[in-house]
Amino acid sequence: MFSSIFLKLLSIQSFGKPRSIAMSSDCTPLFDLLTPDLINDILVRLPVKSLLCCKSVSKSWLSLISDPNFIKSHLKHSITKPGADQVIFATERGTSMSLLRLDSCEIGATLGDISSVHYFETAGSCNGIVCFWFSAFGTGIPCTYLWNPATKQAKMIPPIDYDDVIIVIMGFGFDPLGDDYKVVVLINSFSRDWTIELYSAKTNVWRTVEQNLEDDPNGGLFDACVNGFVCCISYRTESDNMLAFDLNKEVLTCIKLPEGYSPIRITDFNLFKLDDEACLRDSGVEASWTKMLTVDVGHRIESVFGHFSSGDFLLCTAEYGWVLYNSDKNEARNVPVSLDYRRILKYNESLVSITGFEHVNFDAREDVSSSEFQIGSTSSSSMMMPEDTLFDY
Template sequence: MANKGTLPQETLTDILSRLPVKSLTRFQSVSKPFSALINSPAFISAHLRRSSRHSSFFFRHFNNPSGSNFSFFLNNNQIGDVEVPLLGCLIRFPKIVGSCNGLVCLDISSCYARGFVLWNIARKQYSCLPSPRISDSRRPFWMVSTGFGFDRKKNDYKVVRIVSFGCEKDESPVVMAEVFSWRTFCWRVIEASIGACAIHEGQNGVVVNGGLHWLGNSAGKSGIQKFIVSFDLDTEEFRKIPIPDFPAGICVKIMGFKGSLALAFYPAKEVDVHSRHGRPGVADWIEFCVWDECDGADGKCWTKLNSIQLTTVGYPVGVANETGLIIKKLMEGQGAQFILFDPSNQYYRGMHICDASYSCDVHSYVESLVPVSGGGHDQVIEEEPSECCDIALLNCESCLKLNHKRSNGNLPTCTTKKLALPFLLFVLCVLNWHLLKDSTSPPFLSSWPCATTLGLKTRRYCIKPSLVHSAVLGHFWDSSLVP
C-alpha cells in the first residue's frame, strides 16, 4: 500500500508514460527511484506504446550540393532541424539505413557500409557499432545492401548487411550476409540462401510484417528476372517474392502500406515518356499495388490499388505512417513540392516542407526511450566529438573511443586497456633512461618506438603518435629525472 502523500506506482507510471522524452530525461535526475523507473524495460515499452499513436516522419534532404540538413515534418505541420552526430568528422553525408521505434540507424562509412551508428534523436544519444565481419580482399566488393528492423519475438533490433562480391565472366555472383544484434552488440555471419542474384545497390530494406525487403534480380533463361528479396528478422531466413511484370523504363519502389507490402511503379525521368504536355522525360503517373491474399497459383498475388495522375514530373519518396504516399513533384523554377496521397481513397493534400531540390528520402519516426545499446553494454555517447578529430581515423570503433561519454571523467574500459601497452613501453623507456645516465638526452625521445615498429596500428588505438608523445611529455615529464 502506498505511503500517505505519495502516488501508487501504477498511477505514477501512467502519468509519466504520457510525457515527452525531453521531460523524462530531465526527471531522471530527480531521484534514483525515478531514474530506475524511467529506464526500466517495462516503462520504456509502455511509453513506446503511447508514443506510437502519435508517430510522425522525417526527411533527410540536401538544400545544396555542399550541405546536409535533417528535418522533421510532424503531424501538426511543424518543422525542426536535427543536429546529426559526427557530421563534422565524416567524409560524406550519413545515409539513413532505417528507423524503428525511435532508433535511427546511420551508415557513416565512405563506402560499402563499413561503419554504423544507432541514434536516439529524442534522448540525444548515439552508439557506434563494431566493424562488420565480412571482408574479403581476394574478391572486390561489388554491391552492398543494408537494412534495419525490429525482431518482435526476441525483442531485438537488427542491422542486416548483404554483400555481393565481384566475379569473373563465367562465375556466379558470391553473396554473403551478416546480422548485427542490438542485444549482444556483435555481428554474426549467416547463410545467404538467395542463390545467384544481385540486390540493387543504394536501397535500404523496407520493414513490413517483421521482415526486410529489397528489390533484386537474376539472369534467367528468358532474360533478367526481377523479384523481391525478403529477410525474416525472427528466423533470419531469406526468400524470394515474385513481382508483376513491367516494361522497360519503369521504376519500382518498395513500400509498406497499412501493414502490407506495396509497390509503386512510375516512369523513369530519362525515358522518352510523353506527358499530357508533350514534354519528354516527364513521369506524370504513379501506379500503386499491394501484396495481398488471392487465389493465385502460389496463394498470393499483387492487387492494383490505385493510381495518381500528376501535372508535372514526380516520384514517390516514402510512406507517411503507412497510410499515405509521399510524392515529390519537381516544379519548374519553384524547386520541389511534396504532396501526401492516400491510394485507398484518392485523397491528397500539399505538405509544407522546406525545399529539397537535390535529394530527399522519408522515414517514419516516433519518440521513444529505447536505449541505443542493449544487453547492458556501456557504449552510449551523449556528447558531440571534438572538431579536431582526424577524418582518416574515423571508423565505427574509433568514434566510440574518441567520443565516449565522459560525465565521470574516466576513459572507457576498452580504451584504457588499449592504452596500457603504450604506457608500459614508456615505463620501460624510463627504466632504460636510468640505466644510461651518462646520456645527455632522454633515450626515449630519440628512440621512442613508433606504432609501426611495435605493430600498434594508429587506427586501432585511435591515437596519433604525436598525440601520444604530447600526452606522455605533458603528464609524465619530470625535469628532476634528467641526468
C-alpha cells in the same frame, strides 16, 4: 492537455516553489492524489525530452521510466499516436542531419553535424533507433553506428571486411521474436558472388548466413522493415520481385510483386497491401496482393519515399521538388528543403536503449578516424512503411 498541466505541476515541485501552489481544495498536495497507475498513464504520453527530466524527480520515477515495460508502452504510444511521425534527413550536399515536422512541414531540431564526413548514408530506422554508416576524410574506412537521437546515445558496431567489394546493400530492423536489433548486409565482390552478413546487437558479433541469392537486389539499401522482415525491390529481366529477409529465421525469400506494379511512373502511383505474411516465411507460398488505392498528383513523380500516419505521402516531383501530398484532402505542401533520398528516414522518438550505448554529442567536427565513437563523444562509463504495404515505385 492533462499532460501539459502535469508538467507545470512538475516544474513547481522540481524547482522548490511553495507546495501550497500545487494544493487541492482540501489542502492535500496534488501529487499525493496521483496513484501509480495514473502517473504511469500520464508519463507514457510525454515526449522523451520531458521524460529524461522526470527521471530526476525521484528514485521511483527513475525506476519507472527506466523499466523495460514502460519503455515498450511509451514506444507503442509514440508509434500509434496520429501525426507523431517525423522524418530525419540530410539535405543534398548537406552538412547536418535535421528533423522535418510533418504536422507543420517545418524544419525542426538539428540532430548532428556531418560536414567533416567524407561519405554518409542511412541504413534504416526502427523503434527510434537509427542505423547509419560513414567514412571519414583520409581514412576510407566505413564505420557503422546505432543511434538514438532522442536520448543522445549511440554505439559503433564491429567493423566488417569490405575488401574487394563491388556493391554493399545494408538493412536494419527489429526482430520481435528474438527481441533483438539486427543489421543485414548483402555483399557482392570481385572474388565471389553475393554473400549475406548479419549483425546481432545482443551478441555484438557478425556472422555469415549460408544462403545463395537467386535474385539481384536493387539499390544500396533495404527499403523497409515490417514485422521482423527487411525488404527491398529486385529487378530481373523477366520479372520484378521483392526480397524479404526474415530477421528471426535469418532466411532470405523472394516473392513476386503484384500484377500492375511498375517502377516507371508518370503522374500516379499505386499502394498495394500484402494479404498474408505466409509468403514471407515460406518461399513455397505464392504472394497475394490487394490494390488499396491509386494516387494521381497531376505532376510527374520522380520518387515516392513513404506513407505516414497523418495520411501524407512524401514525394519528389519533377516540377515542384519534394512535397507532402495528402490523398484524402488532395492537398500538397512544399517541403522547404531539397532532400537526398539516400539520407531520409521515417522516425518516431523513443526511450529504447541497446547494450553498449553511450551518451554522445553528434558533432562531426571532432576526429572521427578512431575506432571509438569520436563524434563529440562524452562517454558516460533504421523507411519503415506501414504494415504490409508496398509502394509502386
